Amino acid sequence: xxxxxxxxxxxxxxxxxxxxxxxxxxxxxxxxxxxxxxxxxxxxxxxxxxxxxxxxxxxxxxxxxxxxxxxxxxxxxxxxxxxxxxxxxxxxxxxxxxxxxxxxxxxxxxxxxxxxxxxxxxxxxxxxxxxxxxxxxxxxxxxxxxxxxxxxxxxxxxxxxxxxxx
Numbered sequence: 001x002x003x004x005x006x007x008x009x010x011x012x013x014x015x016x017x018x019x020x021x022x023x024x025x026x027x028x029x030x031x032x033x034x035x036x037x038x039x040x041x042x043x044x045x046x047x048x049x050x051x052x053x054x055x056x057x058x059x060x061x062x063x064x065x066x067x068x069x070x071x072x073x074x075x076x077x078x079x080x081x082x083x084x085x086x087x088x089x090x091x092x093x094x095x096x097x098x099x100x101x102x103x104x105x106x107x108x109x110x111x112x113x114x115x116x117x118x119x120x121x122x123x124x125x126x127x128x129x130x131x132x133x134x135x136x137x138x139x140x141x142x143x144x145x146x147x148x149x150x151x152x153x154x155x156x157x158x159x160x161x162x163x164x165x166x
Contacts, residue, residue: 002033020044023052043067057089076100078107099123113145 002012015021015033022029022042034051036044040060042051054061057075058068071077071089078090078098090107092100096116098107110117113131114124127133127145134146 020049020051023048023050055089057091061087076105076107079104079109111145113147 003016004014011031012033019033043061045052055065060069066088068087068089075089099117101108111121115126115128117124123143124145131145
């Protein structure tokens with residue numbers, strides 16, 4: 001894979017066309033050239049013509065270290081129309097305003113009424129500022145957060161909804 005070697009023939013000075021050196025290589029890979037497709041955890045930096053490592057969140061990447069082909073275990077693509085990072089992978093634990101959609105295997109934005117959520121956009125683990133859970137709700141909406149509820153008023157001291165009938 002070497003185009004030009006040093007006198008010992010084990011150190012590449014210049015790589016053959018289609019092969020590249022690694023950025024920050026391990027000792028055993030130092031001064032060697034590799035075809036770009038032989039290193040799936042690296043991408044070819046077109047400007048420097050060096051294979052650079054993908055981010056640890058990626059299982060393979062292209063064009064830059066965050067443009068993941070797939071996500072590593074525990075990392076997921078975020079679905080958010082306000083973020084133009086289609087192939088970036090994020091750790092679920094550091095993105096509390098998102099829930100993991102098991103069906104789509106991606107992080108999706110919680111409803112604005114939630115500070116954080118799980119399982120669905122309105123299944124709030126904690127309510128956003130000025131939103132509160134209805135203590136009288138026992139059904140599938142029990143983890144929803146509201147800023148107002150018809151037939152209830154917000155008791156200002158306790159910050160809970162109380163029935164207008166009492």
